[in-house]
Amino acid sequence: MSDKRYLGNIITDTPTAPAGPYQDSAASGVWSLAEAFAYTKAGLWPIAGNVNAIALFAGGNSASNRNVIDSFQIVSTGNATDFGDLLYSGSIGNGTVSSSTRAVHGGGNNVNRGADQLTLLQYSTITSAGNAVDFGDFAQSMMSQATISNQTRGIWADDTLNYSSTRIDYITIATLGNSADFGDSTSARSGATGVSSSTRGVAAGGYNNGGMTNIMDYVTISTTGNATDFGDQTVGRYQSSGCSSSTRGCFMGGSDLSSALNTIDYITIASTGNATDFGDLSAANYYGAATSSGTRGVYAGGKQPSAANAEIKYITIASTGNTSAFGNLTIARFGLGGSSNAHGGLT
Amino acid sequence: MPKDTVKETALATTDLNIQLPSAKPEYQSMLANIADKAPAIAQASTNFYKSHSQMMSVTLDVTAITPIRSVKHSLAEIEKTKSALQEGYFRMKKDEVKLKKLERKLLEETDDLEQEMLEIKINEKQANAASSRGYVEAAVRKLNFFTNQYENLMKKIGKDELTEADYELEEVKYHIMTCMKQALNSARPRNGVIDEGNMIYLFDLGINAAQAQLEVMSYLNWENELVKEGKAPEHHHTVQWLEACADKWSHCPSAFAESRGFAILDETSLTNNTLIEDKTDGS
Numbered sequence: 001m002s003d004k005r006y007l008g009n010i011i012t013d014t015p016t017a018p019a020g021p022y023q024d025s026a027a028s029g030v031w032s033l034a035e036a037f038a039y040t041k042a043g044l045w046p047i048a049g050n051v052n053a054i055a056l057f058a059g060g061n062s063a064s065n066r067n068v069i070d071s072f073q074i075v076s077t078g079n080a081t082d083f084g085d086l087l088y089s090g091s092i093g094n095g096t097v098s099s100s101t102r103a104v105h106g107g108g109n110n111v112n113r114g115a116d117q118l119t120l121l122q123y124s125t126i127t128s129a130g131n132a133v134d135f136g137d138f139a140q141s142m143m144s145q146a147t148i149s150n151q152t153r154g155i156w157a158d159d160t161l162n163y164s165s166t167r168i169d170y171i172t173i174a175t176l177g178n179s180a181d182f183g184d185s186t187s188a189r190s191g192a193t194g195v196s197s198s199t200r201g202v203a204a205g206g207y208n209n210g211g212m213t214n215i216m217d218y219v220t221i222s223t224t225g226n227a228t229d230f231g232d233q234t235v236g237r238y239q240s241s242g243c244s245s246s247t248r249g250c251f252m253g254g255s256d257l258s259s260a261l262n263t264i265d266y267i268t269i270a271s272t273g274n275a276t277d278f279g280d281l282s283a284a285n286y287y288g289a290a291t292s293s294g295t296r297g298v299y300a301g302g303k304q305p306s307a308a309n310a311e312i313k314y315i316t317i318a319s320t321g322n323t324s325a326f327g328n329l330t331i332a333r334f335g336l337g338g339s340s341n342a343h344g345g346l347t
Numbered sequence: 348m349p350k351d352t353v354k355e356t357a358l359a360t361t362d363l364n365i366q367l368p369s370a371k372p373e374y375q376s377m378l379a380n381i382a383d384k385a386p387a388i389a390q391a392s393t394n395f396y397k398s399h400s401q402m403m404s405v406t407l408d409v410t411a412i413t414p415i416r417s418v419k420h421s422l423a424e425i426e427k428t429k430s431a432l433q434e435g436y437f438r439m440k441k442d443e444v445k446l447k448k449l450e451r452k453l454l455e456e457t458d459d460l461e462q463e464m465l466e467i468k469i470n471e472k473q474a475n476a477a478s479s480r481g482y483v484e485a486a487v488r489k490l491n492f493f494t495n496q497y498e499n500l501m502k503k504i505g506k507d508e509l510t511e512a513d514y515e516l517e518e519v520k521y522h523i524m525t526c527m528k529q530a531l532n533s534a535r536p537r538n539g540v541i542d543e544g545n546m547i548y549l550f551d552l553g554i555n556a557a558q559a560q561l562e563v564m565s566y567l568n569w570e571n572e573l574v575k576e577g578k579a580p581e582h583h584h585t586v587q588w589l590e591a592c593a594d595k596w597s598h599c600p601s602a603f604a605e606s607r608g609f610a611i612l613d614e615t616s617l618t619n620n621t622l623i624e625d626k627t628d629g630s
Contacts, residue, residue: 268548
């Protein structure tokens with residue numbers, strides 16, 4: 001093996017280490033397999049599919065509607081920074097789906113536009129800060145939905161505005177366009193919570209005419225078939241927040257209408273069993289948002305119990321335990337949408 | 348545009364008339380074309396009031412791999428359709444009464460603008476009623492379809508009636524087959540390696556994941572050998588393999604449950620179980 005470095009066509013004796021382990025980290029030059037292996041062992045070799053997990057939390061409300069999109073790196077802990085703005089002047093109850101490159105913020109209720117319930121789909125490119133861009137429209141207004149996504153498809157189910165409906169909508173994230181009909185939920189309800197693996201999406205809980213429900217149902221993302229019964233949550237609630245690894249889905253917080261809850265429970269997405277106790281949020285909270293890096297779940301914002309808060313908390317999805325402090329959003333708010341470029345549907 | 352130059356063009360559909368103010372000739376020809384085709388389109392639309400085709404219902408909606416689970420899932424579809432039908436029916440009946448009220452009000456109304464407004468509302472209600480009727484009729488067709496599917500499934504099972512014990516006894520087979528179906532599907536794009544989620548599912552069923560991995564690799568190799576011989580693996584081969592897996596590991600869930608102090612089936616806690624003696628009277 002030559003000990004010469006071929007860096008941008010310039011031969012050098014001094015190797016320049018790769019900039020990081022992520023798929024877009026620079027590793028200029030020509031490398032031997034032994035060098036690549038050594039850097040891989042050291043966790044410094046760029047690997048396809050390994051992305052620097054970035055979370056986006058968009059919209060929401062606190063006294064007035066917020067159009068802010070916050071972002072932060074999930075592997076670190078710290079405060080969020082301003083990423084850009086949603087179109088119009090913000091929306092409460094938007095639901096966000098994401099691929100590894102794009103987050104699509106769907107629906108919501110924009111009080112500043114005259115109680116305008118939104119059909120709007122808008123998107124952000126996760127690695128480049130900036131304002132959201134028009135994507136397309138839902139067939140009808142949606143708000144506070146269960147969101148499910150993998151690298152290809154984004155799905156919204158069981159929203160608040162159509163609580164007597166079993167409607168599920170989907171988009172192809174890479175294209176721009178209107179949503180299309182997916183199939184039906186097993187039960188009409190509103191304010192359910194979604195978690196995803198790369199093949200399956202589970203919607204849990206919600207509120208229907210009979211009150212709170214703890215039912216869960218799942219869809220196979222690549223088909224557009226109806227949802228199928230999954231199992232039950234440990235407690236019936238709505239407006240909880242979901243995050244997942246490729247195998248495990250966690251449902252955090254929520255409300256049983258009379259009070260906010262600190263419950264976190266989890267499911268194994270491949271099985272269809274009931275949820276199991278995971279741990280607790282640091283305080284009872286509902287109407288926040290959650291996403292994940294595939295290994296770490298983050299929960300941000302929400303009502304605690306009535307005032308909007310800015311806290312970001314995290315859990316390690318593979319373990320069970322209570323949340324730990326992470327940092328703060330730029331603005332305290334509830335009814336926001338959470339997404340990332342490395343959630344359980346993408347890993 | 349001065350008011351006297353505005354010409355109104357009527358768009359006649361089977362449901363309602365739209366007065367579109369336009370003097371442009373291209374719009375007149377467009378509206379005439381739409382009016383001409385509208386009855387046929389309205390007729391064709393009735394085919395699509397249901398969200399899913401029959402084919403989709405039995406392949407992509409009801410995906411349970413064993414017959415009694417398929418019965419359970421089909422009954423759930425029947426229940427869901429009944430609820431939707433009930434809701435749609437009552438909405439339709441309420442709309443009919445509202446329409447009659449508006450028509451009565453129109454007869455009594457003397458103000459010309461109020462009359463015009465009532466006529467618009469009546470047109471709107473008539474259009475909505477036609478749409479509601481379409482969905483109710485589609486729900487009836489779906490209900491009939493799944494009722495017939497229920498009968499077909501019972502014939503396949505070879506029973507007139509199912510008991511809770513039948514359901515419980517099939518559960519082991521259902522879960523092993525479902526888990527291995529998912530494991531095989533996850534392994535195909537992962538160089539034959541089962542994903543972590545299904546490893547957990549296997550563990551919870553009391554099946555050693557290494558054994559399952561070996562079965563998956565063996566099956567995929569068998570498929571490869573078949574392809575090398577110029578033959579095509581078929582779907583029924585996979586189903587046969589899944590059934591063989593269910594047979595091989597059928598004892599595992601109960602053994603694992605018993606090792607944790609559970610009994611996988613308690614016959615005294617079942618309803619309509621004709622196989623067991625009723626001991627609830629204490630005798």
